Amino acid sequence: MRKLWLYWWIANIFWAVIFSVGTAFVWLRDIDGAGVTQTPEAKLIAFSLLLIVFIFPVILQVVWLIVNIVIISKNKNNRHHA
Template sequence: MKKLWIFWWIANIFWAVIFAVGTAFVWLREVDGTGAIQTLEAKLASFIVLLIAFIFPVIIQVVWLIVNLIINSNKKTKFQQV
């Protein structure tokens, strides 16, 4: 059980770091790959695309959290019955 929580936290830290690096990349670049100058509107649009891309991993992490909580509560009730 403890391993599941450790892996969950490691995955969360991994995704948080990747998101932070991606956000820093979007906000700190002056010119994108096509050579277009990055205005505030273009940076916001890129950030929204980044947010949309990270919705899927967030959903997976929430489902994983719920599964961990259910497994944890089932193990507690088994120990209480003994």
């Protein structure tokens, strides 16, 4: 059971680091790969796209959290009935 929670936390830390690095990259660059100067509006659009992309991992993590909680509650119920 603890392994499931450990893996869940490791995955959350991984996604948080990736999101933080991506956010810093978007906000701190002055010129993008195409040589276009980044205005605050362009940075906001890029950040919005980054948020949209990270919605999928967030949904997966929430589902994984619910599964962990359900498994733990079933294991507690099984121990009380045994």
